[in-house]
Amino acid sequence: MTSSTESHDQDPRDPAPRRAFDDLIAAVDVDELTADTGVVAASSRVDALLEALIECEVRSSRIAARRVELVQALRVEQERAERERADARSASSGGEPWAPEVIARRSTSAEVACALRITPRSADALLARAVTLIGSLPGTVQALWEGRIGFAHAAVIADAADSLPRESRTALEQAVMPCAEAQNPARLKARVRVVRERLHPESIAARKAQAMATRGVFLDPVSDGMAWISALLPAEQAAGAYRRLTEIAVSLEHAGAGRSIGNRRADALADLLLQGSVEASGVGVGVRAKVLVTVPALTLLGRGGGAPASLEGYGPIDDDTARRLAAHAPSFTRLLTHPETGAVLSVGRDRYRVPADLKTWLRVRDGTCRFPGCGRSAAQADLDHTRDWQNGGATAHDNLAHLCRHHHRLKHQSGWSVTQQGGGVLRWRAPSGRVYASEPDVPPD
Numbered sequence: 001m002t003s004s005t006e007s008h009d010q011d012p013r014d015p016a017p018r019r020a021f022d023d024l025i026a027a028v029d030v031d032e033l034t035a036d037t038g039v040v041a042a043s044s045r046v047d048a049l050l051e052a053l054i055e056c057e058v059r060s061s062r063i064a065a066r067r068v069e070l071v072q073a074l075r076v077e078q079e080r081a082e083r084e085r086a087d088a089r090s091a092s093s094g095g096e097p098w099a100p101e102v103i104a105r106r107s108t109s110a111e112v113a114c115a116l117r118i119t120p121r122s123a124d125a126l127l128a129r130a131v132t133l134i135g136s137l138p139g140t141v142q143a144l145w146e147g148r149i150g151f152a153h154a155a156v157i158a159d160a161a162d163s164l165p166r167e168s169r170t171a172l173e174q175a176v177m178p179c180a181e182a183q184n185p186a187r188l189k190a191r192v193r194v195v196r197e198r199l200h201p202e203s204i205a206a207r208k209a210q211a212m213a214t215r216g217v218f219l220d221p222v223s224d225g226m227a228w229i230s231a232l233l234p235a236e237q238a239a240g241a242y243r244r245l246t247e248i249a250v251s252l253e254h255a256g257a258g259r260s261i262g263n264r265r266a267d268a269l270a271d272l273l274l275q276g277s278v279e280a281s282g283v284g285v286g287v288r289a290k291v292l293v294t295v296p297a298l299t300l301l302g303r304g305g306g307a308p309a310s311l312e313g314y315g316p317i318d319d320d321t322a323r324r325l326a327a328h329a330p331s332f333t334r335l336l337t338h339p340e341t342g343a344v345l346s347v348g349r350d351r352y353r354v355p356a357d358l359k360t361w362l363r364v365r366d367g368t369c370r371f372p373g374c375g376r377s378a379a380q381a382d383l384d385h386t387r388d389w390q391n392g393g394a395t396a397h398d399n400l401a402h403l404c405r406h407h408h409r410l411k412h413q414s415g416w417s418v419t420q421q422g423g424g425v426l427r428w429r430a431p432s433g434r435v436y437a438s439e440p441d442v443p444p445d
């Protein structure tokens, strides 16, 4: 490697953050410092290590500033490409067309999530913060670049600024910056909340009305066969309750306009807890949830050693619970699987028609939306013809895959494309030309 004498300290557009970081790592020999040679006093060694740690933090702040710039540049570039594509594209398939800037944001988010191996939610957050920071918080970006604050501080400021009108953002930034430079992110967050409240032009009533749109019910699997549905319950009860709320929410689709499925789940939960039934024409009363439990044949016979049984929407459960659910519980549909390959052998006696069986089989195979990294449940996703029906694609397991509404539209409206590779493996091609594989939840035999 050739050495360089150029400075990396002034220009945010300096293309060498990686080399600067390498220089830093090379500058401190940790082994030498921590070796108990007696040559260097212990207090000096501690000092040197702390100095190096602080310097490391400053550099990583600078890299974070760089990352924000790159994400924003990527989105702008993608937007340019989508505007060019917009005219050429036929607006026929995949639902109501998104605007080019919406496609650009969503496609960039998907590309960033795949390339960095982060969740779609993290990628969305990174993009949103990049837009806010670059677009309206130049002082925060500068502080990050100079290492006066860390990325966690910048994220706190960006998240708060995001919900403020543009003209109030600079005031927020200036008011909280001294705190950001002196305090940890948790203390900063408390300070930011107070300042944001003071600067917000809308009344708390108006903001509550907006926040109401985000109401929902969230199922959060934890270990040891348990799950939170904001009550810690045995996983089978939590999954069953969540599924029942979902089915009620689906049945209430046309009762009360403007409510998302998450809103309707939350309303059904509140109605059931507060008055014992669901209002609005009573739809949903008596709805019983159907939850799939996948049981390897050997487990059902009480001979362990095979793959564990699995509860849809949760994951592995203990054998006793699986046997009990498979034998008795009316709201659980047993799905018997081959003990070694996990291939589906039976979906129960009363399900024979091929399309329904195929649907069930695919739901188990996929588990979630099949866009790489997407965790949305297959149960609420669309079954997409990988190769469009009108282009000769068959209704067959090797041409069908679950896509959530979001990624279904992304596939049809943006530059993303997908092919099936056999064995349930999907190969996604990003607009950038990069390729990502998506493996099935249960590999078929």
Ligand SMILES: [Zn+2]
Pocket: 369, 370, 371, 374, 375, 376, 403, 404, 405, 406, 407, 408
């Ligand atoms: Zn998805």
